Amino acid sequence: MRLDKFLAEAGLGSRKEVKQLIKKGQISVNQQIERTDKKQIDPEKDIVDYQGEKLHYQEFYYYLLHKPAGVVSATEDTRDRTVMDLFSPADYRSDLFPVGRLDKDTEGLLLITNDGKLAHELLSPRKHVEKEYFAEVLGVMTAEDQDRFRSGEITLDGELTLPAELFIDEADKEMSKVRIILHEGKFHQVKRMVKACGKEVTYLKRIRMGKVALPEELAKGKYRSLTEDELRALKG
Numbered sequence: 604m605r606l607d608k609f610l611a612e613a614g615l616g617s618r619k620e621v622k623q624l625i626k627k628g629q630i631s632v633n634q635q636i637e638r639t640d641k642k643q644i645d646p647e648k649d650i651v652d653y654q655g656e657k658l659h660y661q662e663f664y665y666y667l668l669h670k671p672a673g674v675v676s677a678t679e680d681t682r683d684r685t686v687m688d689l690f691s692p693a694d695y696r697s698d699l700f701p702v703g704r705l706d707k708d709t710e711g712l713l714l715i716t717n718d719g720k721l722a723h724e725l726l727s728p729r730k731h732v733e734k735e736y737f738a739e740v741l742g743v744m745t746a747e748d749q750d751r752f753r754s755g756e757i758t759l760d761g762e763l764t765l766p767a768e769l770f771i772d773e774a775d776k777e778m779s780k781v782r783i784i785l786h787e788g789k790f791h792q793v794k795r796m797v798k799a800c801g802k803e804v805t806y807l808k809r810i811r812m813g814k815v816a817l818p819e820e821l822a823k824g825k826y827r828s829l830t831e832d833e834l835r836a837l838k839g
């Protein structure tokens with residue numbers, strides 16, 4: 604990798620700014636001052652210092668966001684605020700993107716990364732990564748609904764759904780509180796599966812993806828980096 608690219612990726616400044624630092628002799632590679640911005644370095648092996656401090660290069664970034672309602676799961680949008688607008692300028696990078704989508708009115712766990720390979724694996728229906736949701740439903744969800752979810756016989760626009768789990772935490776005359784575990788991610792899937800049972804989702808929150816749960820202490824609209832354990836668990 605070129606030295607100027609490394610320095611920019613390490614957060615030292617824009618490509619133009621880091622070229623200046625190199626020219627001024629403020630960067631050393633393996634203890635030797637380096638004045639060539641095109642110098643090829645190995646980020647894994649070479650030691651790059653700026654003013655005596657070792658610089659670290661990170662290729663991939665992984666964040667866990669508590670998405671609030673009202674923002675869209677996109678990197679850009681002409682009308683609505685996006686999940687990327689919740690990032691501070693210090694953490695924002697133009698290559699970050701959300702792993703899959705939550706509806707604009709859905710809250711909860713959304714992973715944000717620049718690792719396309721991991722995102723693809725987490726979203727692939729073949730990998731069956733569990734997504735768990737909490738939902739409030741208008742109407743009483745029943746044992747028959749649980750059987751329908753489990754059967755894999757609910758069709759959405761003529762397409763069969765994979766067997767899913769429905770746990771009924773509360774159900775009174777009008778409202779139910781349920782948890783739903785899906786192994787795939789079709790468009791509006793939870794809302795449409797509940798609708799197929801003749802009821803309506805009034806509130807939806809994703810509480811888990813694979814082995815990573817939405818942390819209770821993470822406020823709506825906030826994000827943090829994944830821990831090493833969480834990342835390991837996701838990479839499985």
Ligand code: URA
Pocket residue numbers: 704705706707709790791792793794795807
């Ligand atoms: N299912 C839905 O209906 N909406 C979401 O945002 C996620 C899953």
